[in-house]
Amino acid sequence: MESNGTGGEANAPENLLGTSPGASSLRSRTESECSDKLARFVLPSMDGSPPKVLTLNEVGDVLKNIQNMELVHEIAINPEFKFEPYEPPENSLERRIKDIMHKAFWDVLRGQLNENPPCYDHAIQLLAEIKDCFPQIISQNNTRALQHINEILDIDVIKQQAEEGVLDFRAYANFVIHLMAKSCAPARDELVRQLTEIEDVVDTFKNILETMALMKLDMVNYLLDFARNDIMANSVEYEKKKFKEYLEYYKFGFPATENWLKNSCIHDANNKPCSPEQTISNAYMELMDWDESKEFPEVLSIDKERILKLGQRAKRLCTCAAVISICSGVPVISQRTENRVALAKQIDIILQGTTNEKELLDSIENVWLQVKTVINEYLQKEDQPVIDANTEDMLKSQIMQTGNKDSPVRTLMWKRFQTYFRLAMRSRAGLPPPPPGYADFKDELEAYCTALKRVIAYNHSVFGEYFMKVLTQQRVTSTDTTTSAAAAAASATESVEPVSSSAAAVTEEKSVNSQ
Template structure:
């Protein structure tokens, strides 16, 4: 990594600056400043955006600056959230999609630049305008791939790539463009990550000077990415340690602008409240736990909780992953009814792995159901091969038909076997969610999928735990207010009912008295 490369250039330099992580969070990738097309810069202050009201209160008017702050905060929060919740997160180079307009424009402009450079260098005498521009860009790149603490290396680069000197050399016709390329390659060789050594070495084999500089820029772009990811790894622990408080603070700032509630979140929590035999509602803690359990198999016909929207795609993908594991376990449980599978653990493990591979690419229930036919064909082939290997007769038609029918049913969400395996899965995850001392042992039928099961539970548990740390107080506040409101309404209704009963009783007493009096009088 670049840490190693820094020490290779300057033994006095340190691996990185202590404030490096802060620079990572300044702006998020893709963030752009919001500006309106106005006659003067000062008129920016007069631009207004209206945040609509949802509860009948007057809409809130935001300045352009405030809108920019809101969007920037949300973008930063998403970046920090992803870094904290995804241990494998890293920055990747962006390339426009193939055959897209953006890609065509990029290719045309890049080709035009290199064509102009080649044309200028081939003039007699050579024109170095583009060459000097290129060396300027390369010089500006080095501070991004070499630590600022490595001052001696940066000073040496500034001395050699002195643009004023280069311009005088060009004017006098003594500029050796290839010599500067060799110097740049030497610096790159000393400052690149070990993984880029071979790529930098290959630069020395390029004879054409234009192709050489083109490949130099491409390699430097990768080195900049290496440095960014190094800084990310350097800052990850600090980010994770402070990200919860950071997101809570940003969420509070967001609520300052948006105070109209989150209907989908409130419905999600409200519908997760259960009642016991005495019609006593579950506690707020239990209600929240029930709500988290619902994320295992989210009904996509319902609106997703707004506050979890950052993780919506991740949660839905994890839900499909859970269904794949459950289906695999169901198929293996059925296949275990065949002695050659149940009595040979190595056969069962091998078959389980093959089933897992077949279902790996399924992204929804339809694809899962469509893949069950392939699962059955694989099961049939493998079992017959195992039987033949032990000189036993292959499955007869009745056995095949019965086994096929049972396996095909597992592709349906409401099949008995799938339902049973899903209940076991839910029980396992509920235990995992409560446990603070590692994960419990796999439930019956899931032993052959232990690694995948634990990976799934760890991933979803991480998402839930993190979001609960950020929004748990907000959830408790919603449920507490809801319960208080319900109790208040219930108390009010009870009081009203009691009052009506008292008034009725009193009125009834008077009526009886009048009737009695009348009766007495009549007598």
């Protein structure tokens, strides 16, 4: 599988979108153990239809489609998405091999140039690679510049110059740097200028290649920004198409997704279940504070990390609102808007780095110390006495409790947060005003709601039909089961009724006799 560039088992469809217990892929060998064309993969079926047999290339296409879908999804969901240069981790085997190979290449180049007469084999190879890089950093529409590069970096001419001993390697370096200066983004101007200050020709070309790698990345991100609107406009249909193709191969269902939806179905006082639309809305609300002990919905697995991070972001925001609401009981905070706003920012900074409930709880002590210090400073500025011992103990107790998600103030703030987000989900004309306690965190509140709303709206566009199908089938099954149970109960009642009547009569007689 790795020979097809799929990354091994970590990227298999079952791992990306979940699997049912017992589902597996079986590969059968033919007479050619290494033949991609002859190897077969069997996807078993659980709905009575014959199992589907795929070639290795077909399986590779399935994995490639899922990987493409994940990339398109990330571009559409994350407006700040851009490609970053890849560097192997420090002290990793990959990093050591890379460093050794690169050092060997440049050492060989330096050694060849220092020979008498110089050998230009590696130098010519290097100029050929640089020539191939230019079409990736210069627009294809700039045919004049590309033609000029092909004329100057003519490898046949360079080879002739090397054979005649007149090859000026430094002149070619200056030509390349001159073109890079005209082609690079403004952010790379200083980096390109520094190339002209390097005296050693080998070090010059080494830095040229490193800079060109960054310029290629700039071009890729430029093209991405240019095409982002088109990608976003077509990404939903693309993902829906790929998901349907996946369902043709995978027919086991998604248990965690189905449980997530079914458990969000609320019944009213008459034991009537809410509508599928309301059930889906309730399910989305659960994503605000996902219980990590439960299995995450498989179809949302691409966004699992993003949703969990947003959940922690919501808890931080709720805790900040709870603390500032408690502090508003002190007049110097509640009656001085600038004091309250400044304190709110400081609390937000202290809790910014927390990534889970334990870290949040551990940071509350620092929050209290900051609150105490700031309030006393404000009081002293107004020539008022610092807070007394009783007030200090009360404030500390209440603030320390906010580290617990079940504390009264934090619970209240969380309910307001949920109500706000539910209104934000329904609103099509912008976000509603912040609820009480969140006015000082308006920007963060709106940023959070916009981010989670974008994730939910996008996934609903892709999987909404599938969710409705699951809930509709469940409702039909539930109705059929209820009808069958009612019919069975009615039949049983008819057959048992005479016996019941007799039993009632005996009971009544015993009651009379006992009296």
